[in-house]
Amino acid sequence: MENVKAYGVQSETAELDLLQIDRRDLVATDVQIDILYCGVCHSDIHTARSEWGPAKYPVVPGHEIVGRVTAVGDEVTKFKTGDLVGVGCMVDSCQECSACKEHLEQYCENGATMTYGGADKHLGGHTYGGYSEKIVVDEKFVLSVPENLDIAKVAPLLCAGITTWSPLQHWNVKKGDKVGVIGLGGLGHMGIKFAHAIGAHVVMITRSPGKADDAKMLGADEVLISTDEEQMKKHANSFDFLLNTVPVGHDVNPYVTLMKRDTTMAMVGAIEPLDAVHGGLLVSKRKNIAGSMIGGIKETQEMLDFCGEHNVLPECEMIDIQNINEAWDRVVKADVKYRFVIDMKSLKGA
Amino acid sequence: MENVKAYGVQSETAELDLLQIDRRDLVATDVQIDILYCGVCHSDIHTARSEWGPAKYPVVPGHEIVGRVTAVGDEVTKFKTGDLVGVGCMVDSCQECSACKEHLEQYCENGATMTYGGADKHLGGHTYGGYSEKIVVDEKFVLSVPENLDIAKVAPLLCAGITTWSPLQHWNVKKGDKVGVIGLGGLGHMGIKFAHAIGAHVVMITRSPGKADDAKMLGADEVLISTDEEQMKKHANSFDFLLNTVPVGHDVNPYVTLMKRDTTMAMVGAIEPLDAVHGGLLVSKRKNIAGSMIGGIKETQEMLDFCGEHNVLPECEMIDIQNINEAWDRVVKADVKYRFVIDMKSLKGA
Structure with missing residues (x-):
């Protein structure tokens, strides 16, 4: 288990602030990712402020994650250290229901594990998202990001x-x-x-x-x-x-x-x-x-590959993690063209 | 042009009463039908009472029509005198739009001609429905009714x-x-x-x-x-x-x-x-x-054929045309199991 830096909220009225969270040791099918960029989604705010039902605090939001693989478990076949990867709204699902079998994990009948606020099957408690230095995710929920894309702008593809x-x-x-x-x-x-x-x-x-x-x-x-x-x-x-x-x-x-x-x-x-x-x-x-709700992992990979081929990328406004509270205020006012992306380098020195 | 007996209303607050209406002389593609039975649909009431927008009076309702062919135009190929036939909610459509070409006349982009209250292309004015002795309809909008069915119960198939x-x-x-x-x-x-x-x-x-x-x-x-x-x-x-x-x-x-x-x-x-x-x-x-709105003519024929094969028929309560006002009151109160059908013999002696 590793203790890493993150930004999150401790209650529904709190501002985001620096926190320490635990990331699990890798199991055989896990990929460890050093987070380079994380997009800011309105869902982050709805969740953190308990607008979609009571949240589990602390909330560490962020489900538009782009980073580099820093380690892989023994049975990982799709990724190796140094790969450019993404993680979206889900980090796990049952893999057995009819939805999962049809590559529609977002509609998992037993409930997909959301990237933040989901039940953490490994450490107990709940999952923490991408407003953090690192994340550990089962390889089935890790996406390959085409290297030709401007990686600072890729993150919002994972949800928006x-x-x-x-x-x-x-x-x-x-x-x-x-x-x-x-x-x-x-x-x-x-x-x-x-x-x-x-x-x-x-x-x-x-x-x-x-x-x-x-x-x-x-x-x-x-x-x-x-x-x-x-x-x-x-x-x-x-x-x-x-x-x-x-x-x-x-x-x-x-x-x-x-x-x-x-x-x-x-x-x-x-x-x-x-x-x-x-x-x-x-x-x-x-x-x-x-x-329609997000998309399955297979479809998300197809989208990323399409974006690589056609150079489709969102319009992004880059921010440091220290400016996240102001950014959230602007998201609520729809004052962003068209997606904030946090440069997670800014968290390293925090 | 032939003057025939019908039942209808002269205003949105009037009760149904005996009227005389005109039926056109047959054109080459027309089928003349002696109406044996006509179902009572809640739409009849909505229309007659201007509940779906201002009606054109007099309203002669009825779009669940079953009868026998009494004459056909020179170019009619599908029907001959004596055939058991039905007419539903429509009596014409443009036959040229994409909906008509897909056998979905009910969604005709130029507007299908409804069996009552539609613009009458032949006589001017508006169309009169099945609460009448006879009707003249283009053969494309006439359905063939399987003879093995209990014909007193067939009418509601044409709309319900x-x-x-x-x-x-x-x-x-x-x-x-x-x-x-x-x-x-x-x-x-x-x-x-x-x-x-x-x-x-x-x-x-x-x-x-x-x-x-x-x-x-x-x-x-x-x-x-x-x-x-x-x-x-x-x-x-x-x-x-x-x-x-x-x-x-x-x-x-x-x-x-x-x-x-x-x-x-x-x-x-x-x-x-x-x-x-x-x-x-x-x-x-x-x-x-x-x-979803009614169905196309091809699909209506397929339904009637299916009903013939599987002996599927509605539950009907038979009434004489003289009891129609009481029947309408009961339809409004949902006091019918499950469809009134008018035995049009009762209109002959009226």
């Missing part, structure tokens, strides 16, 4: 990336499809980049005309202002797929009117009640509203 | 039947699947019969323990009382498909908890706002909420 990539794959979005991305934050900006890279005709759908320039810079072909009734009418029944990244409950009915018959709007942001959906809108053209 | 059959087909419900049917009325009782005939394990889901015996008689393997938390927990995440026939807005969240990962709940009854759906329920197991 896979959360938007997976629904585009699952609902079979392909070249030429008209895809709407609703909401332009950490998730939305990756949705635009991926849909564009796949070759879709990408329409950024937003209430804020001020986001139009950014959306086009990120790869949107068009911007649709959802408060403009004329524009909304023009696009009615025309979309092949909608990716809804809005992080709070909202009225989805105007978006449902945009969908073609037999298409889906996938919710990936709002983990709370949506305003009343009109049944008639679903019935009249056999439309679907669905949800 | 296809409305429940189509989603079971579209979402690929098959032998051994665990299917929940929510709500036990005209639609729900057909949902149970079809799911049972397909070989599914059918669970009737209801708030009313008093419906259990009927549900089992109709083919349900189990009855789940949705207000019983213990029972609901036992069935959580276990259903392969849910057919939601509840005809009004309601809280669907308890039903969503019943669904397995990657399954669908199809709404077929509630043409109004549903209570707020919790995004987290959709996200956590990639669940879908969809709508």
